[in-house]
Amino acid sequence: MKRIFSDPTGVLLVLFGVLAVSGIVLLCLAGGGAISRERILPAEGVWNGSERTEELSVNKAFAHVPDYDIEGFITIPLPEGASPDSCEVVQDISHRKTTVFIRDVPKDFYSEHPFSGASGDVTGMYYRYIDGTAELEILTDGILEAETMENNGKLYLGFVSPRECFPRIYVVDPGHGGDDPGHTSNGVMEKDVALQLSLMLAGELSDESHGVYLTRSEDVSMGEEERSKLIRDLEADAVIGIHAEADPVTRVSSGVTADALYGADPVIAGSIARAVSEATGLDIFPGNDTEGCGGALIAGVPCYRVGFGFLTNKRDATFVSDGENELSAARAIADAIRASEEQ
Numbered sequence: 001m002k003r004i005f006s007d008p009t010g011v012l013l014v015l016f017g018v019l020a021v022s023g024i025v026l027l028c029l030a031g032g033g034a035i036s037r038e039r040i041l042p043a044e045g046v047w048n049g050s051e052r053t054e055e056l057s058v059n060k061a062f063a064h065v066p067d068y069d070i071e072g073f074i075t076i077p078l079p080e081g082a083s084p085d086s087c088e089v090v091q092d093i094s095h096r097k098t099t100v101f102i103r104d105v106p107k108d109f110y111s112e113h114p115f116s117g118a119s120g121d122v123t124g125m126y127y128r129y130i131d132g133t134a135e136l137e138i139l140t141d142g143i144l145e146a147e148t149m150e151n152n153g154k155l156y157l158g159f160v161s162p163r164e165c166f167p168r169i170y171v172v173d174p175g176h177g178g179d180d181p182g183h184t185s186n187g188v189m190e191k192d193v194a195l196q197l198s199l200m201l202a203g204e205l206s207d208e209s210h211g212v213y214l215t216r217s218e219d220v221s222m223g224e225e226e227r228s229k230l231i232r233d234l235e236a237d238a239v240i241g242i243h244a245e246a247d248p249v250t251r252v253s254s255g256v257t258a259d260a261l262y263g264a265d266p267v268i269a270g271s272i273a274r275a276v277s278e279a280t281g282l283d284i285f286p287g288n289d290t291e292g293c294g295g296a297l298i299a300g301v302p303c304y305r306v307g308f309g310f311l312t313n314k315r316d317a318t319f320v321s322d323g324e325n326e327l328s329a330a331r332a333i334a335d336a337i338r339a340s341e342e343q
């Protein structure tokens, strides 16, 4: 997503940077240009120069300064001659955390050129300086996408709700995690298959018109309430729950399942199953397994629950834990979801 802003002097500012999947890195387009000293804010309450992480005073230090700040944005002065890859904005969506890394910064730069501006979404800010890199960590009170623009030697950072960025919002919910392994059979744990496939699906589905968020992106325990909070906060259109199946009785069941839960469209679930089957060669197993996806149930959001193979079947277990097969399935699910939107 790209937006163009213009400032009062008529200089075009390029706004970029909508992050969907946590961990994606954006480069900021830092230009040159000296910063005029008379516009520098007093350092009081901003930063005391210590190298350890410092909490910055949000309310006191971040007053809006006309002609210097842009309403609703945090102003981050950049060192003179900062190169296009001298800063990165990294978002950890599930922890409501945004970190700006500015490289090749003189040690005292931010005591002499403090951050300024104001954003009503910010609940905490922390600064630290390590080996020439300044890090500004920002906590927000909701799930928000960072947007940045650069002009005249300053980086402006603001926040927008995912709904303002994306026509469609999906939550990919890898089942289980942490001390809940899910089904475990033939040396394969369901939580691992679910996470790998989910990470790939989020990567495949995420684009300018699809905001895609993961309930978990690591092997961590996560309750249904916590998952539902994320789903609700995002106002997700649908949840895609990723699991693997088990048949401990016969151990011969095999294939992919896809179910429409909590008001989801069974036709779309059928398309997902067919797409995965065609892409991977797995049969479609007619499933009606409503296990999992409790987060979607609590949030009251439609859910497509995909079961990628039966771990109790040795051939399936080997097949679904293979990265290439997981990628094929992820692409097929993403394609089926996109196709369903055109109907």
Ligand SMILES: [Zn+2]
Residues within 6 Å of the ligand: 175, 176, 182, 183, 190, 243, 244, 291, 292
């Ligand atoms: Zn499961």
